[in-house]
Amino acid sequence: MDNGFHAGAGALTVKAHGTMAGTIAAKTRRQGSIRAARWAAAGFALLFLSGCAQFRKQQEEKYVYVTSKEATLSDRFAAVSNHVGTVANGDKLTVVERGRHALKVKTAQGVIGWIKEMDVADQETADKFDQLKKDxxxxxxxxxxxxxxxxxxxxxxxxxxxxxxxxxxxxxxxxxxxxxxxxPQPPGTPVAAAAAPAAGADPAAAxxxxxxxxxxxxxxxxxxxxxxxxxxxxxxAPDTVSRYAEGQRIVGAYLLTKVDDPDSGMIDNGQPVTQIPEYVTVLGPYKAGLPYDFDQIRVFTWNLKKHRYETAFREKNVEGYLPVIIDQRKNPYLKDAIGAVSLPSFTYKVLAADSPAPVRCEDGVMKPGRLITKTYRLEGNICRRVIAPNVPPQDVAHPVAEVKKDKKDAKKRKR
Missing domain, CATH: 2.30.30.40 (SH3 Domains)
Known part of the structure; x- marks a missing residue:
């Protein structure tokens, strides 16, 4: 009985041990699976994060643009370095690394090197010039x-x-x-307060x-x-008319037309010139900060008999504003045949006498008040204004006040 009992007990013990071992093995396998799954998840997360970092790096790429005429790329930013490439003004470079007073950049051709920070401009500056170009x-x-x-x-x-x-x-x-x-003035220079110009002041004065x-x-x-x-x-401005500037600055010179003169006597690079240009010029004083662009307009035509330039039209002491428009037009107010012919013409604008003073904007650009538009046609060597008949001329503003002459005094002086 005892032997049988002990034998049965041994069998039960062995069975219990076997069951426990199986449970432990199963648990171990589950833990291994969980551990493997965790490692796999961690690896996937690491790959995902590295991919995001790479994507973010690509998204955050910075660019700079060369501002110097020409700049050298070096293999390192040091007193002694090797030349690896050359970039020119306006070239777009990708920033690889930032150092002190220098940048490691990559060109569009794939050349990598260091460039001085003072030789480049950032994206914000480039955007300003792009916007300026569009505007x-x-x-x-x-x-x-x-x-x-x-x-x-x-x-x-x-x-x-x-x-x-x-x-x-x-x-x-x-x-x-x-x-x-x-x-800009040197430090310590007293700043003068702005004041309105006195009536009759010289336009050439500061x-x-x-x-x-x-x-x-x-x-x-x-x-x-x-x-x-x-x-x-x-x-x-052509030298042929610059000599007639009479001490003023030529603001603009515009080709009005050309005339044929086989006997002009003019030579260009050893060849005779037969097509002689005629010009419209606008001039002004050699002073900065004036409230107008020019104060004189002058037309130079070619005298076919004397073979020289002469003044066909001149208006002085006006406050004129650019642009001057050159074109061909008819004169609808002339009823004869010449009015129906398209002839060279020029148009310019001057400030009206009753206009308020021009205003200087924050950017320094002058905005004038009411302007008078004047158009003239070149009829032969005569400049005739295109204007409706019986229309009284409008008074224009003058930089220098004009003194009206007394007719009685003029007669006395003639006597």
């Missing part, structure tokens, strides 16, 4: 000019404003608009108030637009 894409050209030296285009008038594109000496540009800002300087909004041959200091450009 003034359709602005009329008021004159043309060339750069007197290597010069930068600025995003607004002023020497301390952001600059980007660079023009080389001799580069051509189109002038779009003029602005005047205060000229404007009242703080010293000013003129800036021009220009568009280069590539379409880049920006502001440039007026003393760094030379307005395009």
């Amino acid at each position: 003034h894409a359709k602005d009329p050209v008021v004159a043309t000019a060339t750069a007197l030296n290597d010069v930068y285009l600025h995003d607004s008038p002023g020497r301390k404003t952001d600059h980007f594109y660079r023009l080389s000496e001799g580069d051509s540009m189109s002038l779009l608009e003029r602005a005047s800002v205060e000229k 404007p009242a108030g703080p010293p000013m300087e003129d800036w021009w909004l220009v568009r280069d041959t590539k379409g880049n637009t920006g502001w440039i200091y007026s003393r760094l450009i030379d307005v395009s």
